[in-house]
Amino acid sequence: MTAYLGVTQSLTGRRWVGPSAETNRQAEAMAQQTTLPRPLCQTLARLGVTPEAADAYLTPQLRDLLPDPRSLKDMQKAAARFVQALNRNEKIAIFADYDVDGGSSAALLIDWLRQMGRQATLYVPDRIDEGYGPNEPAMAELAQAHDLIICVDCGTLSHDPVKAAKGADVIILDHHLGGETLPDALAVVNPNRQDEAGDLAHLCAAAVVFLMLVEVGRQLREAGRQGPDLMGMLDLVALATVADVAPLTGVNRAFVRQGLRIMARRERPGLVALADVARMDTAPNAYHLGFLLGPRVNAGGRIGKADLGARLLACDNPAEAHTMAERLDQLNAERREIEASVRAAALAQAEKRGLDAPLVWAAGEGWHPGVVGIVASRLKEASNRPAVVIGLEGNEGKGSGRSVSGVDLGASIQRLASEGLLLRGGGHKMAAGLTVARNMLEPAMARLAELLGRQGAGDAGPADLRLDALMMPGAATIELIEQIEAAGPFGAGAAGPRYVFPEMKIGFTKRVGDSHLKLRFGDGMGAQIDAIAFGAYDGAMGAVLENHGGAPFHLAGRLEINSWGGRQSVQLRLEDAARASQA
Numbered sequence: 001m002t003a004y005l006g007v008t009q010s011l012t013g014r015r016w017v018g019p020s021a022e023t024n025r026q027a028e029a030m031a032q033q034t035t036l037p038r039p040l041c042q043t044l045a046r047l048g049v050t051p052e053a054a055d056a057y058l059t060p061q062l063r064d065l066l067p068d069p070r071s072l073k074d075m076q077k078a079a080a081r082f083v084q085a086l087n088r089n090e091k092i093a094i095f096a097d098y099d100v101d102g103g104s105s106a107a108l109l110i111d112w113l114r115q116m117g118r119q120a121t122l123y124v125p126d127r128i129d130e131g132y133g134p135n136e137p138a139m140a141e142l143a144q145a146h147d148l149i150i151c152v153d154c155g156t157l158s159h160d161p162v163k164a165a166k167g168a169d170v171i172i173l174d175h176h177l178g179g180e181t182l183p184d185a186l187a188v189v190n191p192n193r194q195d196e197a198g199d200l201a202h203l204c205a206a207a208v209v210f211l212m213l214v215e216v217g218r219q220l221r222e223a224g225r226q227g228p229d230l231m232g233m234l235d236l237v238a239l240a241t242v243a244d245v246a247p248l249t250g251v252n253r254a255f256v257r258q259g260l261r262i263m264a265r266r267e268r269p270g271l272v273a274l275a276d277v278a279r280m281d282t283a284p285n286a287y288h289l290g291f292l293l294g295p296r297v298n299a300g301g302r303i304g305k306a307d308l309g310a311r312l313l314a315c316d317n318p319a320e321a322h323t324m325a326e327r328l329d330q331l332n333a334e335r336r337e338i339e340a341s342v343r344a345a346a347l348a349q350a351e352k353r354g355l356d357a358p359l360v361w362a363a364g365e366g367w368h369p370g371v372v373g374i375v376a377s378r379l380k381e382a383s384n385r386p387a388v389v390i391g392l393e394g395n396e397g398k399g400s401g402r403s404v405s406g407v408d409l410g411a412s413i414q415r416l417a418s419e420g421l422l423l424r425g426g427g428h429k430m431a432a433g434l435t436v437a438r439n440m441l442e443p444a445m446a447r448l449a450e451l452l453g454r455q456g457a458g459d460a461g462p463a464d465l466r467l468d469a470l471m472m473p474g475a476a477t478i479e480l481i482e483q484i485e486a487a488g489p490f491g492a493g494a495a496g497p498r499y500v501f502p503e504m505k506i507g508f509t510k511r512v513g514d515s516h517l518k519l520r521f522g523d524g525m526g527a528q529i530d531a532i533a534f535g536a537y538d539g540a541m542g543a544v545l546e547n548h549g550g551a552p553f554h555l556a557g558r559l560e561i562n563s564w565g566g567r568q569s570v571q572l573r574l575e576d577a578a579r580a581s582q583a
Helices: 021-033 038-046 051-058 075-087 100-115 136-145 159-164 205-222 231-243 250-264 269-277 286-303 308-314 318-353 372-383 409-418 438-454 478-485 541-546
Strands: 015-017 092-096 121-123 148-152 169-173 187-189 360-365 387-393 396-402 424-427 431-437 464-466 499-512 516-522 528-533 553-564 567-579
Touching (some): 021 051, 038 478, 075 169, 075 205, 092 100, 100 205, 100 231, 100 286, 121 136, 121 308, 136 148, 136 159, 169 205, 231 286, 269 286, 318 360, 318 387, 360 372, 372 387, 387 438, 396 438, 431 438, 478 567, 499 541, 516 567
Parallel strands (some): 015 464, 169 187
Antiparallel strands (some): 387 396, 499 553, 516 528, 553 567
């Protein structure tokens, strides 16, 4: 494949890859058949949208995309048991995973029950002391005091803990990859059960919970009763979908679009408090969910009190929500410090081992289990390879992995566990967790690399930057950005468009903080655009652009609207650059 604009090695060391000839042809056909601007057509064509489907894609309706909850096995049984518990005023416990998806799932159920005049007990396991998912002591204790236990975002592989819940019924609402057999629960609702068709495999756990509540509402209406307004709960589904890196396609995209609108109304005290401590001063978007709100919700489960994030999301008292949000913000700052030290050590170790293998991995003594997943994400981004990071303590190591598009990490991890190379392991395509005996670390990672290599994990270029089109400063308007955003939200499975401004002259430059760069550029024809390059000084790009010496540069990044002091302007979030004269 020919390098785009001839850039084989940019200032960040990447090769630039442009749109395929077929995508360009489809974009041109769409531009001719519709009144849509060419840059938007380019994005739609890349996403596989046809000219005939463009209007419907730009205005997705949840009612048209929402699957029938009953298409999932055990759904009717789970909803009926939930309604029975409601009617009999039974005691309900919610056992939730400690991440955003688990917290959002729990908050959905707690909020729904509260609106129906009922309460539920929330239980979130401690990441360090109890590990992921249900455990036998906790389930046995919950069963003694409750009639129904609902496991959310966990439980599909928890055979023994479910058996320990004697005297209580157990419902599992999950999305992690299932094994050959299921726990002996009353119902296991999971689109990633092995006996499911897989059509809904992209749903996060909160979306599965939402679908159960849709089915519950249907059963209540059939009995002449009314449940709470579910549309008002889509803010939680949106947060979980983005934070859990579920692909923003199909109904997921509709969930997030509608959920962002609900969130903008600022009606949920927990999310309002969280947005305020994160200093969000514009309408929420997918970036805010994934990079501002999500990490703060996660911070409690990573290095603080495990249930803090879930309790905040479920909180209906603004003052209490503010206190919890401030604590999560503090924990998130502490998490960043811990992460930075682990990331530096893990990257050095992985680079020494090599970043071009099918698997990039690192393991270290005492690395905090709450940050290994984030560091694995950083290694994945640096190498474009699946990555696993493991913290060692005693005779065991606990780790997390993150994958790249097209490579199913969860299935490979689960296979390792079945082969006896791991003590425990599971997850989904893009993320997984594992526990490994120290003396099995090397053979386990070697076998994992072999399995991932069979899926093509080592084939992708480690430094490709995919670009949508060329653009000139005069064409980059606020109106165009708003039109392009209609094709969003963008994220996993639906990457946002990235444009190249070719042969630009750099004017103003300013270093911001330790590693960021602000600059202004233009084409010499009058139009100029401001840009911000986060982390530019972490590599060579910051210094080269600051000392440009009047040379022209190709500048690549994502367009966004910058709001400041009541005014809006076009801004480029600069991700990469290349010398125009040497490209």
